[in-house]
Amino acid sequence: MTVDASRGADAPPELVQLLTPEGERVEHPDYDIDLTPEEIRSLYRDLMLVRRIDLEAVALQRQGELGIWASLLGQEAAQIGSGRALTDSDMAFPTYREHGVAWCRDVDPVKLLGLFRGVNHGGWDPQEHNFHLYTIVIGSQTLHAVGYAMGIQRDDANAATIVYFGDGATSQGDVNESFIWASVFNAPIVFFCQNNQWAISEPLEKQTRIPLYRRASGFGFPGIRVDGNDVFACLAVTKKALEAARTGQGPTLIEAFTYRMGAHTTTDDPTRYRVASELEAWKLKDPIERVKAYMFKNELADQAFFDSVDAEADQLGADLRRRCLAMPDPEPLDIFDHVYREPHALIDQERAQFAAYLEGFRD
Numbered sequence: 001m002t003v004d005a006s007r008g009a010d011a012p013p014e015l016v017q018l019l020t021p022e023g024e025r026v027e028h029p030d031y032d033i034d035l036t037p038e039e040i041r042s043l044y045r046d047l048m049l050v051r052r053i054d055l056e057a058v059a060l061q062r063q064g065e066l067g068i069w070a071s072l073l074g075q076e077a078a079q080i081g082s083g084r085a086l087t088d089s090d091m092a093f094p095t096y097r098e099h100g101v102a103w104c105r106d107v108d109p110v111k112l113l114g115l116f117r118g119v120n121h122g123g124w125d126p127q128e129h130n131f132h133l134y135t136i137v138i139g140s141q142t143l144h145a146v147g148y149a150m151g152i153q154r155d156d157a158n159a160a161t162i163v164y165f166g167d168g169a170t171s172q173g174d175v176n177e178s179f180i181w182a183s184v185f186n187a188p189i190v191f192f193c194q195n196n197q198w199a200i201s202e203p204l205e206k207q208t209r210i211p212l213y214r215r216a217s218g219f220g221f222p223g224i225r226v227d228g229n230d231v232f233a234c235l236a237v238t239k240k241a242l243e244a245a246r247t248g249q250g251p252t253l254i255e256a257f258t259y260r261m262g263a264h265t266t267t268d269d270p271t272r273y274r275v276a277s278e279l280e281a282w283k284l285k286d287p288i289e290r291v292k293a294y295m296f297k298n299e300l301a302d303q304a305f306f307d308s309v310d311a312e313a314d315q316l317g318a319d320l321r322r323r324c325l326a327m328p329d330p331e332p333l334d335i336f337d338h339v340y341r342e343p344h345a346l347i348d349q350e351r352a353q354f355a356a357y358l359e360g361f362r363d
Ligand SMILES: Cc1ncc(C[n+]2csc(CCOP(=O)(O)OP(=O)(O)O)c2C)c(N)n1
Pocket: 097, 136, 137, 138, 165, 166, 167, 168, 169, 170, 196, 198, 199, 200, 260, 264
């Protein structure tokens, strides 16, 4: 029997793209989007500002002001496109890299820095922003998100849940279990996998033999691969998947095909495990450059606009730095606060023990 390589698991992967790396607009029969010049300028501004937040954070870490930082460099379009697809009542569950989504949920970027500076445990109220705290334990947030989605399903809320995770996370049991629960309960959730090609030093080939988006069919829901460096396509695809979730059509897996242009975190040195030419090839697919090229070609903005965004980014970076350095160190005993919602006898005992220990340092 011969295998038809154009079908099934061997078929070449499809990719939804609305804007080429050269900045040419392309049509797609299922995922078109009509954006006004103002909306496009706004997306460009978002992309530029989150890249600046990220650059400033990397610099702060290098100068010893943050303990660690996980850069989003290269993943701006995946995050802004999906983040801007959310409505206020939708709920997002991030990993530790979703600074662009945090921006879309109106989380003050200095609050992200607090966690990486070690002065708080994630200093925003998830309910206020409909943006959960960062999760470091790979993939565990997918279970939290499915539970949340099943909750809003039972509340009959007109809302959806989106959960972010990486290519490496797809090998975790938690992620696979969450796919099963979401599928059989038809939960209103979008699984947004940013396939940035690497899980620290492990390449994608060590996670999967088939394109990740195709995994969804084995669980019984649709999967789609989108150009993760194309903000228009990420916006269009995520909007449609969220709407499907809100209208009772259940989960979707979106694989945003992108690239981690920086190190895994500031503790990592990617030159030890990947070749420089790979990064050079992806630089040509930069998520911001293509929007800029498209805007130039179609005269959607003049030089004064681009200059004003650069100036705003400069100001944001400087302001972030100043506010980061001004963050007070926490009181050591604060670590016992907010462990539980209510007072708890064991925590009270541990706090008292630690207070006595600290007393031992006084002269
Ligand atoms: C359960 C668990 N195992 C291992 C780790 C260590 N770890 C931190 S990040 C990471 C790689 C994650 O890769 P991926 O899911 O592709 O996300 P990315 O960092 O590329 O965004 C690993 C293994 C962890 N944090 N949690």
